[in-house]
Amino acid sequence: MSGYSGTDCQIPSVPSSFAPGHGEGLEDKGCGNGTWTSVEQLVAVPVRPFTFTEAPQTITAGGQYGVLEYHGSISKPHHPGEAEFYLLRGVLTENEAAQLLATCSQALSEAIGSGKGRDLDVDGRPRFAVEVAELGVLDGKGSALRPLVETVLLPLVRQKYGQTAALSSACFRRFVPEERRFIPPHQEYDSFAVMTIALQESASYTGGFFLQGSGKAFVDRKFLQLGRGDLCIFQYDLCHGVDVQEGSHLELVLHFKDSPQAVADGSCPWYSKMVEVGDPDGLFGHALSLVKKDFPAAKEFVEKACEQDHVEALYTAAEWFWDSPFGLEESQNSSASVELWRRAAELGHCRSRSRLGSLLMQGVPGRLQQDIWEGKRLLRLAFEQDDPDAAFHLGQALLQDGDRDGVTKLLAACAKGHPRACFQVAELYREGQFQFPKDLRQSVRYTKWAAHQGDAQALSNLGHLLINGMGVVKDEAKAVRLFRHAAKLGAAEGMLNYGLALLRGSGGVKVDYQEALEWAQKSAALGHSLAHQQCLGGSFRD
Structure with a gap:
């Protein structure tokens, strides 16, 4: 099936100074064979057993x-x-x-x-x-x-x-x-x-x-x-x-x-006495028990916990101000979110460091000004606390800068099963970038890992591998199911491939020209150039 162009995610190209024969070798990274370590070779958090001080x-x-x-x-x-x-x-x-x-x-x-x-x-x-x-x-x-x-x-x-x-x-x-x-x-x-x-x-x-x-x-x-x-x-x-x-x-x-x-x-009455004395843990726990029943009251109790610097309450309130759980736009307050995340980050809260750091790296037009230096600082702190999201975002940022240490961060996120990191490492193996060897077996492995966790682009890529029998047993019907799933999750590549499947009746699906055109148009609207070309070229006309 045509229509597959690899991925919507752009992997940074390798700067010429990092190409084989230029700049430093990889030996200083412990990769004497000229390739990167595998996930299994990474140093993980030491498995230190808890020591009981009392006899059983x-x-x-x-x-x-x-x-x-x-x-x-x-x-x-x-x-x-x-x-x-x-x-x-x-x-x-x-x-x-x-x-x-x-x-x-x-x-x-x-x-x-x-x-x-x-x-x-x-x-x-x-x-x-x-x-x-x-x-x-x-x-x-x-x-x-x-x-x-x-x-x-x-x-x-x-x-x-x-x-x-x-x-x-x-x-x-x-x-x-x-x-x-x-x-x-x-x-x-x-x-x-x-x-x-x-x-x-x-x-x-x-x-x-x-x-x-x-x-x-x-x-x-x-x-x-x-x-x-x-x-x-x-x-x-x-x-x-x-x-x-x-x-x-x-x-x-x-x-x-x-x-x-x-x-x-579905209540949590054990927090009642704690709330009476103003215990921040009790205030926060009680707030969470009220979220689905009485969100304004939940927000009030969270704010009381925030006044005592309860880090989970600070993080939760920031999330609610940034994107209300019930879509209440009037509740959004970007500056309040950033202030709360910053306070929690100062207190050492890992998720707040990772969340704010990733947002600062990208910037959000009209809501948050980009600050790459501060973003990297927070992500490094969260990475040191073993946060997979921080490892992924920091890895991406370092790769964009041409820093090979970004791969190490991505592999660390992979070791925790981070789906986006697994997808990106699969692409590095597929393209042979950053001195990764072109390795279809490893690419398939990481693509499957990301797809198993519902990554939309990985689902589409795995479907392509299955429909063509590349590194896996050919299974057209399963490939089309994956395309459909990827399309519904919003992957432009999946939309195009599912549209093509409907156009041709691939994998046993019933031919449906109208639905095929609709999916192709959705893909084109998301900026997929091949979908745009095929729509203009009349490929989806019955």
């Missing part, structure tokens, strides 16, 4: 006797005090863990195969997860979990945090190569308590569930080595995430509220 207790959990329970705590980033958690070894038997793994893995595979399982996570990227319980009700996929919840898991939560606690939701999620690899540090403000259960041995992966004690990822990120049947219980104030550096990690995550009524109405 032996408890009984359901029918399991002699379960070892460890109690630990870690500092709250940007806030005084410490957050507590419990690690319990071997709560699930081998058979229980194996049964849950088999049932949930099948359910997730079926969901992903049908285009589901990709609801957005805390960072706005696909979760690769399937719900097994919603509003506290376990469905068919969670049938194997029901007796465990009733006899073991819920009693444990009630013992730790309150006798009226109730299951709110449960999901099974996977972290496998070329899918999800990283969840940034965050707190679960919507949950009274959270339980994460590992369903395979810790030897099958490197990294995994971590605790974050400050913004210094390389210093204060501690990992919990969770083996099959182990679980960790904690509350909303624990800053945590997942970083799977090698192998695959499969887990169940259960969320609890403090009462069945809170589950039914």
Whole structure:
């Protein structure tokens, strides 16, 4: 199929001083073979295990006797005090863990195969997860979990945090190569308590569930080595995430509220007493619980938390002023957003540094003046805090300047599964730029990785590879499905290719000249030159 022109994303060309035989070689980068390191060769955040200072207790959990329970705590980033958690070894038997793994893995595979399982996570990227319980009700996929919840898991939560606690939701999620690899540090403000259960041995992966004690990822990120049947219980104030550096990690995550009524109405009443005394964490958590019900009230509570320099509140308020969650244009205030992001960035908030830095690099006409120097400074700070978005935007900026270190930043973002970074590295391998070898296998690998996470341009490019059998088994029908998906996500290349598929009846689709023309015109309107030429040339006339 014609119409494919590679990508809408322009990769900066290599300055002549960086061409082979000019300027410095790559040996000083540790690339003695003249090519860049792979993702697997990058230095990641060290996997430092959390060290418990207290001896474990032996408890009984359901029918399991002699379960070892460890109690630990870690500092709250940007806030005084410490957050507590419990690690319990071997709560699930081998058979229980194996049964849950088999049932949930099948359910997730079926969901992903049908285009589901990709609801957005805390960072706005696909979760690769399937719900097994919603509003506290376990469905068919969670049938194997029901007796465990009733006899073991819920009693444990009630013992730790309150006798009226109730299951709110449960999901099974996977972290496998070329899918999800990283969840940034965050707190679960919507949950009274959270339980994460590992369903395979810790030897099958490197990294995994971590605790974050400050913004210094390389210093204060501690990992919990969770083996099959182990679980960790904690509350909303624990800053945590997942970083799977090698192998695959499969887990169940259960969320609890403090009462069945809170589950039914989606409220977070445990913040009430904190709000009464003006606790910033409570003000922010309460605000989040009100967003969908009473946005003006939510905004008021967020602003109260901002007055106490609560960094998550500062970041959230900035986002709301920049782009209201309900499209209320009168609520937009660019200068207020920038001021709030700057304050949070000064306090060391990683996402604020990354967000404001990326906006400053580009500038937003009528809203924010471009400031490349300040943008790079903030992105470097966020990159040092292990932020994938910052790594991607900084990598792009450095490549635009002809700085080869930009590739290192892009590869660091790829290691975290950043979809845009994966797409751009795929293009570097495809074009052979920045002393990357032309390597179709690697290009296909990164294109798939980006496409799996819903990157529109990657979906279109992968469709092109499939329709032509380039580096993959030829599959015209799947290619057309990818073109359609890319088109609906707004990729001009995907629009043109889907239009051509409709024009020719490729991949088994029914010929539709009118719809084909409409997609081609949409592509041309977005500036796709080939679509414009083919529309003018009459290619889409019936």
